[in-house]
Amino acid sequence: MATYVCPKDGTRAETTALTWCCPLCRGPWDLDFEPSAPLAPDSLSGRVNSLWRYTEALPLGPPTATLGEGRTPLVPLTPTVSAKLDFLMPTLSFKDRGAVMLAELARRLAPERAIADSSGNAGTAVAAYCARASLPCTVYVPEGTSPKKTEQIRAHGARLEIVPGDREATARAARAAADVPGTFYASHVFNPYFLHGTKTYVYELWEDLGGRLPDAIAVPVGNGTLLLGAALATAELHAQGLIDRRPKLVAVQAAAVSPLAAAFHAGADDLPDVPADVPADTAAPTLAEGIAITRPPRARAILAAVRESGGTFLTVTEEQIRAAQRDLAARGFYVETTGVACWAAVGDRTDREIVVPLCGAGLKTGLAP
Known part of the structure; x- marks a missing residue:
């Protein structure tokens, strides 16, 4: 049975409780959970065509509240860069x-x-x-x-x-x-069940690539839910012997709001403390509104996950975001401004195999001015 555990002080709580954060530090929970059994690659072909096909790796199931989510296409953009089309989800985003x-x-x-x-x-x-x-x-x-x-x-x-x-x-x-x-x-930041949903993004990559993962996985990072899910999945797949190496995690932030990138490149393990009497930071305007987070609660875990993978942080300017959205539209993909951040950062400027997510549909925000 999975239980909540605070990564900071070790406090535990039952997942049957409505306790949404650690009562001592008010920080987010992790989930003390391990896959129920090794995932057998040869068993997947006859399973439901949704993220619930990876049932051994999920802390819940079988579901009632499903809309057929998951199993989004993986398509090449360049000889080395492929895109995972998560904007084709039921509500038009990877969330x-x-x-x-x-x-x-x-x-x-x-x-x-x-x-x-x-x-x-x-x-x-x-x-x-x-x-x-x-x-x-x-x-x-x-x-x-x-x-x-x-x-x-x-x-x-x-x-x-x-x-x-x-x-x-x-x-x-x-x-x-x-x-x-x-x-x-139902917090996508504080409740770790959300991360165990986003990790299926990487399980799908592993299946689509024939039982392997690319050299690197790029993800846009605000609160870090896709990145932390990716870190969970790569750890689980590696522990089960289903991959022999873990890919680098490349985290992408908007240059206008990039506290994690600044901390990473400064060698910090966390964001600096802010005294209680100091007003909270206000995010600068950015087209990538979905990742405009000045103080993500899981900052320490995000920085550690990127470092442990051998990855890095990249930032993109507003003009790069505009250009990337138009470039993808010209290739047939109409993606919202936050969802193009990784393509803006990577584009055709890499010789290693990398996957970028197209996270949200362009219909959600329109074309950037």
Whole structure:
């Protein structure tokens, strides 16, 4: 049975509780979980064509709250760079991988309400999967969130709370609401079940590439949920002897909001502490709104995962983001501005095999001005 564990102080809690963070340090949980059995590659061909085909590696299953998520195409962009088309997920972003895990967990716990906070895509995914699970849901978003994303959240029947300020202000408002008894906080940042959903991205790469992984996997990083999921998957696959080496993790941030990149290149293990009486940082404007996170709660884990893989952090400018979005559109892929960050960073400038995710559909934000 999986249990929550705090990576900072070792505090534990049952996953049947609605405790959304460590009660001592208020930090995010990890999940004490190991795959139930080795994954047998020759058993996959007859399985369901969704991320739930990797059932041995998942802490939940079989699901009720599913929309057929996962198994997105992998297509070449250059001789060395391939793209994973996660914008073809049911709610048009990779966040479906983790949201289905949160909704399935919440369905089993039967809370009075579920809440989430998001710059748009995670909130949309949680709203959709809560609708599928027949759970009442409230989504907190910052003012300035794309109207197309807020329309999608409302369409799924969720209550929308628009918070003045940036993404960090929105997170603070949601966390205050999460402390109300009977609330399930469907947090893609604090709840580790989300990471065990995003790790299926790498399990799919492994299967699509015939039982191996590329030299490097690039991921956009704000709160780091895709990167940490990738780190989980590569560790599990390696431990099971299904890969003989772990690929480098290349983390990409917008130059305008790049606290993790700065810490990584400075050799720091974490972001610097900020005194309680100092106002929280406000994110600078960037087209990559989905990764405009000034103080990600899992910063230490993100930096450690990149270093342990032998990878690095890259940053991209606003002009590079604009150019990458147009370049991908000219190749037939209409992707939102956050979702093009890795292509902007890597492009055709590498001679090693690398996979980039196209994380969200262009319909969510439109073409960058």
